[in-house]
Amino acid sequence: MEITLTKVHGSDNEFFILDQTKLERPLTDPEIISITQRVSDRKTGLWNGADGVLVVESPTHAGPIGKMRVINADGSEASMCGNGIRTVARYLGQAHQQSDFKIETMYADLLVKQATPLAPGIKTFQAEISPISFAAKDLGLHWQDLPELHHQKIGALSDQLFFTAVAVPNPHLISYVDHETLVGPELGRIASYLNNGDNPIFPSGVNVSFVEVLGDNHLFVRTYERGVGYTNACGTGMSASSLVYVLEQGGHFEQELTIQNPGGMVKTIVHENTDPARHSKYWVSLVGNATFLGSTTVTLDQLNDPQFDLTKVDFADTGEQVQYRNFVASLNI
Numbered sequence: 001m002e003i004t005l006t007k008v009h010g011s012d013n014e015f016f017i018l019d020q021t022k023l024e025r026p027l028t029d030p031e032i033i034s035i036t037q038r039v040s041d042r043k044t045g046l047w048n049g050a051d052g053v054l055v056v057e058s059p060t061h062a063g064p065i066g067k068m069r070v071i072n073a074d075g076s077e078a079s080m081c082g083n084g085i086r087t088v089a090r091y092l093g094q095a096h097q098q099s100d101f102k103i104e105t106m107y108a109d110l111l112v113k114q115a116t117p118l119a120p121g122i123k124t125f126q127a128e129i130s131p132i133s134f135a136a137k138d139l140g141l142h143w144q145d146l147p148e149l150h151h152q153k154i155g156a157l158s159d160q161l162f163f164t165a166v167a168v169p170n171p172h173l174i175s176y177v178d179h180e181t182l183v184g185p186e187l188g189r190i191a192s193y194l195n196n197g198d199n200p201i202f203p204s205g206v207n208v209s210f211v212e213v214l215g216d217n218h219l220f221v222r223t224y225e226r227g228v229g230y231t232n233a234c235g236t237g238m239s240a241s242s243l244v245y246v247l248e249q250g251g252h253f254e255q256e257l258t259i260q261n262p263g264g265m266v267k268t269i270v271h272e273n274t275d276p277a278r279h280s281k282y283w284v285s286l287v288g289n290a291t292f293l294g295s296t297t298v299t300l301d302q303l304n305d306p307q308f309d310l311t312k313v314d315f316a317d318t319g320e321q322v323q324y325r326n327f328v329a330s331l332n333i
């Protein structure tokens with residue numbers, strides 16, 4: 001059976017889109033997990049690997065034009081992917097000739113739409129990040145029986161840092177830090193402990209972001225992701241960081257925030273809900289690139305054959321990365 005994989009990125013957070021609706025038969029979940037682990041491997045995977053796979057499926061109910069599942073590089077499944085949903089929005093928008101629609105995700109159908117390009121040649125999309133919850137039970141957080149964690153120390157992690165935990169809806173632990181801490185080893189130390197599979201605080205793991213305030217409505221977010229490790233950017237992490245900026249660090253609802261990350265830059269706007277039909281009290285608009293790097297077709301047998309060298313598989317390169325690199329180079333802000 002032939003499988004086409006399209007390598008895409010949002011802020012250089014890279015994924016392969018795997019469209020199940022194009023296959024002779026649906027893949028089983030164990031097949032999806034093993035394919036993800038194989039193609040994402042940064043050494044032996046496809047085209048230098050990726051941070052995971054975005055599985056596109058038919059929607060399970062009326063309204064959305066497609067469904068997105070998020071599989072981390074280690075094979076674990078996440079409920080949401082902010083950088084990824086922008087690329088799936090571009091993919092589905094092209095396939096269905098629509099520019100403003102909903103995508104079904106694990107917990108909600110989310111609004112996406114094509115947005116004004118961040119720079120010439122940069123296909124840009126806006127995605128709704130929602131539902132959002134601070135409840136420890138929604139986060140898989142276990143710390144001193146706290147129902148929520150807002151700007152609190154966690155002694156077992158650090159005697160200096162203050163943390164806020166929020167699900168968007170995947171779990172994030174956010175800490176506002178100075179520049180030295182942002183670029184130092186603490187993020188890796190704390191996040192690898194919390195994602196080691198048996199710590200008592202986040203037994204199911206958590207995405208951890210350190211945030212530096214560069215100026216008014218201007219942040220730098222560095223993230224160590226559950227199921228992946230360090231990534232160039234994490235859309236849900238930047239959205240969670242933006243919400244914490246508004247609630248705790250002097251930011252304001254409905255104002256456009258510029259969020260830089262190691263892979264580039266996105267814009268966010270934090271909203272307080274007035275529409276009872278929306279999923280939760282807060283939601284975030286995430287605006288950023290949806291870059292398509294190229295695609296290739298391999299067979300399931302090749303993917304299942306450990307002797308088949310994926311690094312030798314050619315991709316039809318779109319050439320879009322040149323424009324994306326020019327965009328990042330222009331970010332001398």
Ligand SMILES: N[C@H](CCC[C@H](N)C(=O)O)C(=O)O
Pocket residue numbers: 013070072077078079080081082083084170171207225226227228231233234235236237
């Ligand atoms: N990189 C993704 C997040 C993936 C989430 C995954 N790491 C998890 O929650 O386990 C983003 O742009 O939002």
